[in-house]
Amino acid sequence: xxxxxxxxxxxxxxxxxxxxxxxxxxxxxxxxxxxxxxxxxxxxxxxxxxxxxxxxxxxxxxxxxxxxxxxxxxxxxxxxxxxxxxxxxxxxxxxxxxxxxxxxxxxxxxxxxxxxxx
Amino acid sequence: xxxxxxxxxxxxxxxxxxxxxxxxxxxxxxxxxxxxxxxxxxxxxxxxxxxxxxxxxxxxxxxxxxxxxxxxxxxxxxxxxxxxxxxxxxxxxxxxxxxxxxxxxxxxxxxxxxxxxxxxxxxxxxxxxxxxxxxxxxxxxxxxxxxxxxxxxxxxxxxxxxxxxxxxxxxxxxxxxxxxxxxxxxxxxxxxxxxxxxxxxxxxxxxxxxxxxxxxxxxxxxxxxxxxxxxxxxxxxxxxxxxxxxxxxxxxxxxxxxxxxxxxxxxxxxxxxxxxxxxxxxxxxxxxxxxxxxxxxxxxxxxxxxxxxxxxxxxxxxxxxxxxxxxxxxxxxxxxxxxxxxxxxxxxxxxxxxxxxxxxxxxxxxxxxxxxxxxxxxxxxxxxxxxxxxxxxxxxxxxxxxxxxxxxxxxxxxxxxxxxxxxxxxxxxxxxxxxxxxxxxxxxxxxxxxxxxxxxxxxxxxxxxxxxxxxxxxxxxxxxxxxxxxxxxxxxxxxxxxxxxxxxxxxxxxxxxxxxxxxxxxxxxx
Numbered sequence: 001x002x003x004x005x006x007x008x009x010x011x012x013x014x015x016x017x018x019x020x021x022x023x024x025x026x027x028x029x030x031x032x033x034x035x036x037x038x039x040x041x042x043x044x045x046x047x048x049x050x051x052x053x054x055x056x057x058x059x060x061x062x063x064x065x066x067x068x069x070x071x072x073x074x075x076x077x078x079x080x081x082x083x084x085x086x087x088x089x090x091x092x093x094x095x096x097x098x099x100x101x102x103x104x105x106x107x108x109x110x111x112x113x114x115x116x117x118x
Numbered sequence: 119x120x121x122x123x124x125x126x127x128x129x130x131x132x133x134x135x136x137x138x139x140x141x142x143x144x145x146x147x148x149x150x151x152x153x154x155x156x157x158x159x160x161x162x163x164x165x166x167x168x169x170x171x172x173x174x175x176x177x178x179x180x181x182x183x184x185x186x187x188x189x190x191x192x193x194x195x196x197x198x199x200x201x202x203x204x205x206x207x208x209x210x211x212x213x214x215x216x217x218x219x220x221x222x223x224x225x226x227x228x229x230x231x232x233x234x235x236x237x238x239x240x241x242x243x244x245x246x247x248x249x250x251x252x253x254x255x256x257x258x259x260x261x262x263x264x265x266x267x268x269x270x271x272x273x274x275x276x277x278x279x280x281x282x283x284x285x286x287x288x289x290x291x292x293x294x295x296x297x298x299x300x301x302x303x304x305x306x307x308x309x310x311x312x313x314x315x316x317x318x319x320x321x322x323x324x325x326x327x328x329x330x331x332x333x334x335x336x337x338x339x340x341x342x343x344x345x346x347x348x349x350x351x352x353x354x355x356x357x358x359x360x361x362x363x364x365x366x367x368x369x370x371x372x373x374x375x376x377x378x379x380x381x382x383x384x385x386x387x388x389x390x391x392x393x394x395x396x397x398x399x400x401x402x403x404x405x406x407x408x409x410x411x412x413x414x415x416x417x418x419x420x421x422x423x424x425x426x427x428x429x430x431x432x433x434x435x436x437x438x439x440x441x442x443x444x445x446x447x448x449x450x451x452x453x454x455x456x457x458x459x460x461x462x463x464x465x466x467x468x469x470x471x472x473x474x475x476x477x478x479x480x481x482x483x484x485x486x487x488x489x490x491x492x493x494x495x496x497x498x499x500x501x502x503x504x505x506x507x508x509x510x511x512x513x514x515x516x517x518x519x520x521x522x523x524x525x526x527x528x529x530x531x532x533x534x535x536x537x538x539x540x541x542x543x544x545x546x547x548x549x550x551x552x553x554x555x556x557x558x559x560x561x562x563x564x565x566x567x568x569x570x571x572x573x574x575x576x577x578x579x580x581x582x583x584x585x586x587x588x589x590x591x592x593x594x595x596x597x598x599x600x601x602x603x604x605x606x607x608x609x610x611x612x613x614x615x616x617x618x619x620x621x622x623x624x625x626x627x628x629x630x631x632x633x634x635x636x637x638x639x640x641x642x643x644x
Contacts, residue, residue, distance in 0.1 A: 063180050066148045073147065098147060117146040117182075 011055025011101040011109075012039055018099065018111045024049060031083060038079050040099075047093040050080045052118075055101040064100030065114065073118040122209025122216050125223045125252060126202035127243035128187075128194045131423050131463070131470025132383055134239075134246020136223070138188045139199065141206035146182035152203075154187030157195035157421055166197075166228050167204045174232035174280040179211040193467045195422055197227035198237040201256065204228060204279060205286070218286040223247040225265075226258040232279040236260040238389035241382050241396075244268045256282065263396035264386060267379060323368040323400070327541040328361065331532030335362050338523040338634055340545055343369045344552035345613030346569035348456070348478040348518060350441075352508075353525030355488040359481035362525065363405075363437045366479060368542040370401040370434070371550045377433045380473055384425050384432055402434035404476075408443040412451050418463045423470040428455045431476035441480035442510040449515055452478065456518050478519070482508065520569070520606045521634050552616035568612045573605040582611060582623040589629035599632070607631045 016026055019042055027048075028041040040051035052072070054064035061067075076096060084091070096118035103109040121142050127134040150164045171178045185203060187194050202224040208214040225243055227235040240261040245268050247255050254272045257265045262275035276282040326336065335351065339362055342349040349366075351359040373381060382398045385391045391398075406415060406427040413419065417426030428436060436452075438444060455461045459475040485504040489497045497504065516522075556568050559580075565571055571580055590607060593599045599607070610631035611623035620627065 063148065065180060068147050114145060114147070 007057065007103070008053075008055050011103070012053045014055075014101050014103075014109050014111060015051070015053040015099040015113075016040060018113060019051065022113065028083075031079075033079065033082055035082065036075055036079055038076070038083060041083065044095070046091075047095050048084075048089070048091040049095045049097050050076060050083070051097045051099055052076055053099045053101065055103065057103060057105070059102070064102060064112075065098060065117075068098055068118070076118055120210050120212070120216075122206050122214075122219060124202040124206040124209065124219045125247075126199045127223060127225060127246050128192055128199075129196070129239045129243060129246075129387065130192070130468045131425075131472055132242050132387060133471070134243045134249075135189070135192055136247065136250040136252065137192070137194060137199070137202075139202040139206045140186045140188070141203075141210040142184045142186075143179050143207075143210045144182045144184070148180050149182045151182075151184045152187075153184065154190040155193050156187060156199075157193065159197050160194055160199055163197065163200050163203050163228075166230060167200055167207065169230040170200070170228040170232045170279050171204055171208065173230060174278070174283070176208060176213055176280070176283060177211065179207065183207060183210070196237070196239075197235075198225050198239070198243070200228040201226035201234065201276075201279075201282070205282070208283060214283055214286045215288075218288075221252060221254055223252045223255045225255060225261075226276070228279060234258045234276050234278055234282070238391075239383075239387040240264045241267060241379070241386045241391075244271050244273070245379070245383070247271070260393060264382070264391065267382065267397050323542070324361070324364050325368065325542045326365045326545055327538040329358055329365065329539050330535070331528035331539075332358055332362065332525060335523050335525045336539070336545075338521045339366055340369065340549060340617065341610060341613050341634065342366065342477065342479070342521055343545075343549045344568075344617050345520075345556070345610060346477055346567040347520035347610055347613065348569075349480070350516070350519045350522040351479065351481045351525050352484055352522070353481075354527060355483060357525040357527045359525050360439055363435070363439070363479045363481060364403065365542060366435050366437075366477070367401045367403045369546040369549050371546070371553055372399050373401060373433055381433050384429050384472065388425050388430060390430070400434075402431055403437065404428075404431040404434070405437040405439060408438070408440045410444070410448060412445075412448050415448050416451050416455070416461050416463070417470075417472050418465070420465070421467065423463055423465065423468060425472045426461070426474075428452065428461060428474040428476055429472040432473045434476060435479055436476040437479045437481070439481050441482045442507055446510060446512065449510075450512055453514055453518065480511070480519070482511070484508070517602065520610050522636070523634065548617060552613065555616040555619075556612070568609045568616070571609050571612065573602070576605050576608045580608075580612065582608060582628055583625070586611075586623060586625045586628045589625045590632045593632065593636075598636075603635070607635055610634055 024042040024044045026042045031038045031041060038050055039053040042049045042051060052068060054067050056064045095116045097115050098117050100112045101109055124139045126137045126139055128137045152161060152164055168178055185206060205214055205219055205224055209216045209219050225240060227237050229235055236258045240257055241264045244255050244265045248268055248271050253270055255265060256274045256276055259275040259277045262273060265273045338349060343366060351362060353359055378397055378399050381402055385398060404427045415427045417424060417429055455474040461472050461474045463470045485497055485499040485507050487497055487499045557566055560566060590599055611627040614627040614630055615623040
């Protein structure tokens with residue numbers, strides 16, 4: 001496993017703990033299909049939340065949020081539609097969140113959760 | 119997060135419009151949307167502004183930003199919005215107090231390192247800002263002198279974005295913090311290519327003392343300068359036509375303030391303003407090459423509307439050397455601005471109006487071989503070629519030319535004569551006095567110079583002395599002088615009267631004016 005994948009996996013764990021602490025209920029993690037992967041699927045009250053996690057060691061290549069490009073945001077929507085179809089769930093509200101995890105070389109990770117951004 | 123508002127100026131031709139730049143920062147993924155009809159250069163401002171903000175050590179908001187330029191219907195172009203865009207974003211992000219931006223107009227282009235670069239068109243932009251009631255403007259440091267020409271404007275100049283941010287936030291910003299942003303020594307201060315003719319001709323004005331002999335042509339040049347009459351010089355190569363024409367601006371009076379501001383505005387928009395001379399006070403001289411296109415002469419362009427040679431010669435001289443070599447369409451495109459004193463350029467996206475009140479000087483050889491009908495040289499052109507050559511200058515165009523002069527090569531005696539001709543300074547003195555006489559007489563009328571007198575006034579209020587028309591009686595009865603031709607003769611006669619201090623032109627002035635108009639060439643009806 002490459003270092004970046006380890007970091008990403010670790011970031012997703014940090015993000016998941018952050019979401020649980022914020023009161024969300026995790027339904028699924030790393031759901032994959034041929035089109036790609038959804039990092040975290042959670043429930044926030046009556047709202048279904050599709051969550052993308054971005055982890056960065058530093059700001060040298062931009063903030064975690066800048067890494068979510070228009071193309072990635074579009075794919076996220078496509079994946080969500082596919083998940084909903086397979087799950088056969090009918091949900092009143094769907095939301096797309098991004099969690100940015102910044103883990104500098106010194107000090108603890110900094111987590112930022114942005115709701116409904118895609 | 120929030121909303122901030124700054125102001126910039128959008129130029130369409132010479133007309134500036136106040137543009138409101140609003141920046142809104144909303145929660146969401148980072149992004150920068152620029153709306154309100156920006157052109158490509160302005161769209162690129164997104165990347166310039168972002169790099170400039172980051173390299174200035176300021177925080178680029180990591181949020182969803184929408185920047186809107188309004189009025190949204192007006193096409194906006196160019197790089198002069200950078201400063202307003204950057205400050206709107208920084209204001210919305212809280213890096214700059216919004217209150218400091220409330221009544222400021224910001225003009226300038228940003229470099230990626232945060233330095234503020236000069237832009238063309240600062241003078242008309244500041245004029246528009248003041249007219250719109252915004253008296254406080256921020257301009258790039260190299261454009262400061264130009265902006266300060268505008269009365270009532272309170273001008274601040276900036277060299278870099280950090281400097282501007284510090285000053286807006288009320289923090290001290292020492293001069294010692296600037297050197298690393300000092301522009302490289304070879305960086306052109308003016309935003310566009312500086313044409314050689316517009317700077318060198320003004321720095322070392324050629325003097326009439328250099329011209330040998332040519333008494334008739336000198337006289338015609340003086341009359342042309344005094345009355346604003348268009349001039350046509352015809353003669354063999356080497357006779358001195360170009361020399362004479364280049365010396366016309368030197369004997370024209372200096373521009374008055376209003377005219378100087380107009381001329382400077384046009385050159386500023388064209389990016390032709392010499393950096394060391396913010397205000398052009400001498401009449402400009404434009405001499406387009408004969409391969410010039412209609413757009414180069416009249417002005418235009420597909421997106422950015424630029425003034426053409428007729429506007430660059432506004433309040434000055436438009437010199438067409440080798441006039442018959444110009445394309446027919448180009449020559450005839452001059453007729454409309456000659457009548458109206460302005461050009462209106464209409465394109466799909468905008469309509470621009472440029473003033474174009476120029477004095478036309480054309481020079482031509484008598485025929486393609488150039489020898490023409492001079493005494494000692496023999497023309498080798500077939501007669502049909504000779505006839506066709508000058509016929510390329512259309513009748514309606516020639517009809518608008520008051521003075522037609524044959525310039526012969528100076529004789530051996532004139533070339534070898536000791537001493538030089540009369541210098542420009544003393545001719546300019548007579549021209550100035552004649553213009554003052556005309557202006558005095560024309561007080562209370564919309565006209566300033568004799569060339570502008572309408573025909574009916576020449577028959578009424580400004581008629582010549584009784585009996586003065588006897589000089590042209592014969593020509594009129596032979597049908598050589600049309601009614602319009604007569605009016606043109608009378609205008610020149612008034613200028614001659616002004617030059618010689620006569621109250622009203624008599625038969626002598628009318629006679630001389632007629633001979634100046636008739637010239638000496640065949641095939642051109644007066």
